Amino acid sequence: NAGVTQTPKFRILKIGQSMTLQCAQDMNHNYMYWYRQDPGMGLKLIYYSVGAGITDKGEVPNGYNVSRSTTEDFPLRLELAAPSQTSVYFCASSTITGGLGYTFGSGTRLTVV
Amino acid sequence: AQSVTQPDIHITVSEGASLELRCNYSYGATPYLFWYVQSPGQGLQLLLKYFSGDTLVQGIKGFEAEFKRSQSSFNLRKPSVHWSDAAEYFCAVGVGSGNTGKLIFGQGTTLQVKP
Numbered sequence: 001n002a003g004v005t006q007t008p009k010f011r012i013l014k015i016g017q018s019m020t021l022q023c024a025q026d027m028n029h030n031y032m033y034w035y036r037q038d039p040g041m042g043l044k045l046i047y048y049s050v051g052a053g054i055t056d057k058g059e060v061p062n063g064y065n066v067s068r069s070t071t072e073d074f075p076l077r078l079e080l081a082a083p084s085q086t087s088v089y090f091c092a093s094s095t096i097t098g099g100l101g102y103t104f105g106s107g108t109r110l111t112v113v
Numbered sequence: 114a115q116s117v118t119q120p121d122i123h124i125t126v127s128e129g130a131s132l133e134l135r136c137n138y139s140y141g142a143t144p145y146l147f148w149y150v151q152s153p154g155q156g157l158q159l160l161l162k163y164f165s166g167d168t169l170v171q172g173i174k175g176f177e178a179e180f181k182r183s184q185s186s187f188n189l190r191k192p193s194v195h196w197s198d199a200a201e202y203f204c205a206v207g208v209g210s211g212n213t214g215k216l217i218f219g220q221g222t223t224l225q226v227k228p
Contacts, residue, residue, distance in 0.1 A: 031214045033214075033216075035218075040220055042218040042221050043157075043216075043218040044218075045215060048215060090157070092157075102159070102214075104149075104157045106156045107156055
């Protein structure tokens with residue numbers, strides 16, 4: 001049972017480059033989320049999805065885009081990387097109630113130089 | 114606005130000593146409350162959760178937490194800490210209408226365990 005799988009685990013980008021962070025879950029969860037974690041700041045919600053074809057902005061969406069074409073996959077796109085996007089990114093999923101708690105991926109550590 | 118505050122950024126306890134990590138929340142309705150633990154380089158793992166009912170909830174790894182509505186608190190406790198408990202701990206509250214399942218996280222508390 002893989003749970004939530006994130007790729008890549010590490011990445012260094014140059015300013016202005018683009019990349020997609022991949023997230024896949026095999027638990028048939030309807031709800032998926034992207035958070036970023038910065039030291040001393042906890043986790044901030046970037047985007048979330050309540051089902052295939054439905055996405056919405058979280059607390060810090062600027063500079064990011066998402067899509068949800070299938071239940072399993074929820075990729076996060078960075079179009080023009082900036083140093084402020086240096087962070088650890090976590091994908092999570094949960095059941096339809098959402099309140100049962102998330103299953104987190106192991107994270108992607110992104111550095112923009 | 115909804116928020117979660119963990120007043121202690123860093124706590125050091127001796128192995129075998131008791132532990133209490135504080136969490137205060139601000140939320141208008143009855144909250145869903147969670148504690149997560151994050152080991153270095155890892156994702157977050159759910160320790161325990163409160164939805165309703167008994168205000169003292171038991172979790173994994175010997176942790177428990179008590180919901181106190183009058184104090185807007187959900188403090189995490191463990192009677193005897195093990196060296197393997199050294200990690201970062203996050204309190205979170207479930208918010209949002211229509212079962213969006215969004216969580217707001219506190220800033221985290223780093224636990225160091227002295228031998």
